[in-house]
Amino acid sequence: MQKGSDRLFKAIVVGVSTGGVSALKIVLRALAADFPIPILVVAHIAPDSDDSLALLLNTLCAIRVKEADELEATVPGTVYLAPANYHLLVERDGHLALSVDSPVNFARPSVDVLFESAAEVYGPALIGIIMTGAGFDGSKGLLKIKSSGGVAIVQDPADAEMDSMPESALQLLKADHVVRLKEIPGLLSRLAEEKQ
Numbered sequence: 001m002q003k004g005s006d007r008l009f010k011a012i013v014v015g016v017s018t019g020g021v022s023a024l025k026i027v028l029r030a031l032a033a034d035f036p037i038p039i040l041v042v043a044h045i046a047p048d049s050d051d052s053l054a055l056l057l058n059t060l061c062a063i064r065v066k067e068a069d070e071l072e073a074t075v076p077g078t079v080y081l082a083p084a085n086y087h088l089l090v091e092r093d094g095h096l097a098l099s100v101d102s103p104v105n106f107a108r109p110s111v112d113v114l115f116e117s118a119a120e121v122y123g124p125a126l127i128g129i130i131m132t133g134a135g136f137d138g139s140k141g142l143l144k145i146k147s148s149g150g151v152a153i154v155q156d157p158a159d160a161e162m163d164s165m166p167e168s169a170l171q172l173l174k175a176d177h178v179v180r181l182k183e184i185p186g187l188l189s190r191l192a193e194e195k196q
Helices: 020-029 052-060 111-125 139-147 164-172 181-192
Strands: 011-016 039-043 064-067 078-081 087-090 096-099 126-130 151-155 177-179
Touching: 011 020, 011 111, 011 139, 020 039, 020 052, 020 181, 039 087, 039 111, 052 064, 052 078, 087 111, 111 126, 111 139, 126 139, 126 164, 126 181, 139 151, 139 164, 151 164, 151 181, 177 181
Parallel strands: 011 039, 011 126, 039 078, 064 078, 126 151, 151 177
Antiparallel strands: 087 096
16 A cells, blocks of 8 residues: 555446457556556456566556556555456455465356455545446445445446446446546546545
């Protein structure tokens, strides 16, 4: 967790599934290298995937993109992707943790696992985003972010390659923002400037 920052938001968590690679390219490529908030991402990928998604996004984006490491401290200007077949969590001290606990919502990594652990740590200083995907992973986690005082953003289902995850989230909670994919970077940049 960032210390000494007067920014209102301390972390952003993102969940994607089917169509997620394209969605992440659009959002992350539009962010500046000095984007001031760490971004933690769970993308549903095959269990035997390597780190090629992180490497690809890192070559395309100004912001740094990498796979998350066990007990890593987060820093601004960096996107942390959950490695294949590991849940990504945020520990009480803000460091990242990886887990091989059972799949949640048929997924490991699970969006809900990341969102719920981050909500407990960051409370109202957290932004959660659900984008394109099949299934319902992330809905309960986004509800927890919202109920902890954080900001809930959902990609407009009509704009999503696969609308199940956004639709599921909107059935469970009233999102603060329902936006098209291309509008997310500008929204994040505005939120990032908000002060406490």
